[in-house]
Amino acid sequence: MPKYMLKRFFYIVIVALLSACGxxxxxxxxxxxxxxxxxxxxxxxxxxxxxxxxxxxxxxxxxxxxxxxxxxxxxxxxxxxxxxxxxxxxxxxxxxxxxxxxxxxxxxxxxxxxxxxxxxxxxxxxxxxxxxxxxxxxxxxxxxxxVRPMFYRKDVLAKVGINPRKIITWHDFKRALEKIRVAKPVIEGISVLPMGYPGKNDWNVIHNFAPWIYGMGGDFLNEAGTKSMLSSPETMEAIIFYLDFVRLGYNEARNLEKNTAQVSSEFDDGRLAFWFDATTKTIYMDRPQYAGNTAKSPAARNYGCMLPPTSPTGKNRYFIGxxxxxxxxxxxxxxxxxxxxxxxxxxxxxxxxxxxxxxxxxxxxxxxxxxxxxxxxxxxxxxxxxxxxxxxxx
Missing domain, CATH: 3.40.190.10 (Periplasmic binding protein-like II)
Known part of the structure; x- marks a missing residue:
């Protein structure tokens, strides 16, 4: 092979190899x-x-x-x-x-x-x-x-004569709970209790307290983040109001031994009139492929969502995560x-x-x-x- 052709051959090979690597x-x-x-x-x-x-x-x-x-x-x-x-x-x-x-x-x-x-x-x-x-x-x-709205049973409220649009304040909510407690409604063979929330061993306790504390003007820390506000009058009033639902018989004491998933299933099964939960709950209420037995429950067919009630201060401050x-x-x-x-x-x-x-x-x-x-x-x-x-x- 002539020398110039050999050089040309090697040049082509080198270019091809470099192109391949590139x-x-x-x-x-x-x-x-x-x-x-x-x-x-x-x-x-x-x-x-x-x-x-x-x-x-x-x-x-x-x-x-x-x-x-x-x-x-x-x-x-x-x-x-x-x-x-x-x-x-x-x-x-x-x-x-x-x-x-x-x-x-x-x-x-x-x-x-x-x-x-x-x-x-x-x-x-x-x-x-x-x-x-x-x-x-x-x-x-x-x-x-x-966010954590208030889920409610439209059929339960209708049965006991409660207009959900008139549940605006904490005291409106408390009156509704009392009316359900006294009426002891039974729907499709299931006794319905006023509400439920978990306590011990639950991962949502702080989220459940937050809207009540914020609504009353309380907080967890001061603005500088240097001092606890849990003992402030506003925070304590909110905590006591919320926990009082157990003493008054609106939330059964046994629920305080349960976690969110366990009490949530009580609502799913038609045993609670009110329940606070994440918006993700709507998937399981609305879509039969994920609902399991919940899809057959009166709760799935008759639920709605409303704003959590407003405190006596008139503030609407909700938990957000x-x-x-x-x-x-x-x-x-x-x-x-x-x-x-x-x-x-x-x-x-x-x-x-x-x-x-x-x-x-x-x-x-x-x-x-x-x-x-x-x-x-x-x-x-x-x-x-x-x-x-x-x-x-x-």
Whole structure:
């Protein structure tokens, strides 16, 4: 072979090899690990469907979804934070954000918040969780909102002559409970008690107290976060009013030995007229495929949601929680992780999809005007609560 042809041959081979290596690098897929908790009846399937659109828009990125059970979520998240070995994007419960932020393991998201339009895109109370007290940065962005409306039985109230529209104040509510207690209604062979709430060994006790405490003008901590307000007159009056429902026979004392799931099933089975719960309960009441025997209960056929009653002070301040999304500082793919977070929190259609599968309120306020929420009387209650809610000290 002539010398010039040999040189040309080697040149072509080298170019081909370099091109092949370049293509392999360009086609290398980024895998993002996303940790979430069970936010819907089928969390693995639902979350994978939620991120599928992101993967289609970004063919070089694969999202690996891990559902972390609530029972060990705190241990897994704190371990990930302290070992610097965790997911790229993580669901961050609002009441945990401050503690995880303090560990210094979350990426600052101030630039992303600015990019998507600023804090006004989300409920103000949710944004308080996003930048905990003492933090210089936004460390999570709101994903979904958890409020706790009052579920009630339309058929029970009708049977004993109570107009639900007239249950506005604490004392209106108390009179309704007394009327049900005295009437001892029986519907479809089931004796109905006025209300129920759990106590011992329950994970929602503080959430259950919050609207009563806030409504009376009380709080858990002072504005500076330096002093407990649990012994203040306003807080104590609210706690006593709430606990008095047991002494008066409206909530059976045996319920205080139960947790939320156990007392919730009492409402599902048709044994309670009133029950406070997360909006996610509507999925199990409305959709037979998830309801089991609940779908056959008079409660599923006759329930409604209303605002929790207003205190004597006239204040409407409700508990608000939910979750944000955060990016771990130690991710090797911060650019892609931020892109995924933006997709989940700032796209109205994605927020709507999340709401449909979970029944939590979307955190993105632009979604609230969608007919799915505007045309549903229960969601109108949830939205009103989100607008006047109060965040925990964080």
């Amino acid at each position: 293509n392999q690098t360009d086609n290398k897929q980024v895998v993002l690990d996303l940790w979430v908790m069970p936010n819907s009846p089928e969390p693995q399937r639902d979350t994978e469907k939620l991120v599928r659109g992101f993967e289609l828009e970004n063919p070089g990125i694969k999202v690996n979804v891990t559902v972390v059970d609530w029972g060990n979520a705190w241990a897994r998240i704190t371990t990930a934070a302290t070992t610097q070995n965790g997911p790229d994007v993580i669901q961050m419960p609002t009441s945990w954000t401050a503690a995880i932020t303090e560990m210094g393991s979350l990426l600052a998201l101030d630039s992303l918040l600015h990019t998507i339009g600023g804090a006004q895109k989300f409920p103000p109370a949710m944004m308080q969780y996003s930048q905990p007290r003492g933090s210089d940065s936004i460390t999570s962005l709101p994903w979904f909102v958890d 939910g979750s944000g999304l955060s990016v771990f500082k130690y991710t090797q793919h911060s650019k892609e992780a931020i892109k995924l977070l933006e997709y989940l929190v700032a796209r109205p259609e994605v927020q709507l999809q999340m709401a449909r599968t979970s029944a939590f309120l979307p955190a993105l306020k632009a979604t609230w005007s969608h007919p799915y929420f505007k045309d549903n009387s229960n969601y109108q209650v949830f939205l009103r609560m989100a607008e006047t809610a109060k965040a925990y000290p964080s």
